[in-house]
Amino acid sequence: MTHNQRVPDKIRVLVADDQTLVRTGFRVILEAEGDIEVVAEADTGTAAIRQAQLAAPDVILMDIRMPELDGLSATEEIRRQPNPPTIIVLTTFDQNEYVYRALQAGAAGFLLKDSPSTRLIAAVRAAATGDSLIEPAITRRLVERFVEPVVAQGLPTELASLTDRELDVLRLIARGLSNAEIAAELVVAETTVKTHVARLLTKLGVRDRVQAVVVAYETGFANRH
Numbered sequence: 001m002t003h004n005q006r007v008p009d010k011i012r013v014l015v016a017d018d019q020t021l022v023r024t025g026f027r028v029i030l031e032a033e034g035d036i037e038v039v040a041e042a043d044t045g046t047a048a049i050r051q052a053q054l055a056a057p058d059v060i061l062m063d064i065r066m067p068e069l070d071g072l073s074a075t076e077e078i079r080r081q082p083n084p085p086t087i088i089v090l091t092t093f094d095q096n097e098y099v100y101r102a103l104q105a106g107a108a109g110f111l112l113k114d115s116p117s118t119r120l121i122a123a124v125r126a127a128a129t130g131d132s133l134i135e136p137a138i139t140r141r142l143v144e145r146f147v148e149p150v151v152a153q154g155l156p157t158e159l160a161s162l163t164d165r166e167l168d169v170l171r172l173i174a175r176g177l178s179n180a181e182i183a184a185e186l187v188v189a190e191t192t193v194k195t196h197v198a199r200l201l202t203k204l205g206v207r208d209r210v211q212a213v214v215v216a217y218e219t220g221f222a223n224r225h
Contacts, residue, residue, distance in 0.1 A: 010037040011128040014057035016048035017041075018088065020198070022113070027060060029117045035126060045069030052078045052085060059127045059131030060087045061111070064098050072098060072105050073195045075177035086127040108208055122178070131179045131194075131209075158204070166200040167221075169193060172224035174213050 013030055015023045015038055023041045040055035042048040046068045052060060060078065064071040073092045075087050089107040091099060092114070099110060111123050160168065165186075172182045179197065183190040197209060206212050214224035 009170065010035055011059060011124060012039045012055070012057045013124060014038075014040045014042065014048065014051050014055055014060045014085070016045070016060060016066065016071065017044075017063040018043045022063070024149075026120065029120055030124065032106055033121055035132075036121070043067075046094075048074045049077050053081070059124050060085050061090055062087050062107070063090045065101070074099050074106045075102065075105040075107055086130070088123055088127055098210035103210055106208055111152055126178050131214055154222055158215060158219050159221055161203045162200055166196050166203070169196040170200055170212060170216055173197070173209050174216040 005180055013036060015026045017023050017026075020043075023043070025037045026172050027041070029039055039057055040051040042051045043066065045066050048060065048062060048066075048071070049069070053059075060066070062071040062075055066074075071089060075089065078084050078087065084106075086107065086108045088109045088111050089099075089102045090113050091102075091110055092112065102110070109123060111120060115123075153169075159170070162170065168180060168186060172185055177185065179193045183193045201212060203206065204212055204215055204217060213222070
């Protein structure tokens with residue numbers, strides 16, 4: 001059973017950032033929540049890899065720019081380990097060039113460093129249940145700068161096996177919505193959304209919803225809606 005499949009008593013978080021104030025701030029915000037525990041901190045990518053093995057976190061908040069080894073390289077290394085934790089990449093708008101690489105490295109979500117504390121908490125909880133998210137603003141910037149514009153004529157062949165409802169779900173995932181937000185938008189139960197997500201990931205042959213977002217944009221599907 002993977003980290004994402006179990007519901008822990010407390011969500012175990014590793015905070016990897018080279019700025020002490022950032023790590024401390026995140027710890028204070030997260031540990032004020034009864035269901036989240038910061039089990040380790042790291043100030044370099046190398047330390048993040050080591051702590052990922054020693055502390056067995058469920059979720060890692062990973063800064064991109066760190067000494068010794070950057071957050072992207074650390075993410076790649078950690079994701080190669082058996083039963084890896086979910087990794088949320090911390091970013092700022094001036095780091096857009098890294099976002100696509102982070103997707104390819106296996107990051108499950110993105111969070112702007114100046115996001116409100118409620119968004120940080122929601123992102124950690126979502127990641128712990130496998131419902132990782134991408135900030136909608138980051139998704140837009142990512143697509144505008146790094147995905148070649150594609151004008152799809154009809155439904156892309158890569159998506160032909162999806163049902164109409166699965167296409168609806170994919171469209172909303174591409175907008176950065178969480179399962180709970182998709183459920184509210186489609187007026188269905190969250191468990192129903194989870195089923196649709198699992199099925200469309202299997203049909204697309206991708207490992208997580210972030211990879212599904214990439215497919216949606218690369219095929220031009222998301223650009224039409």
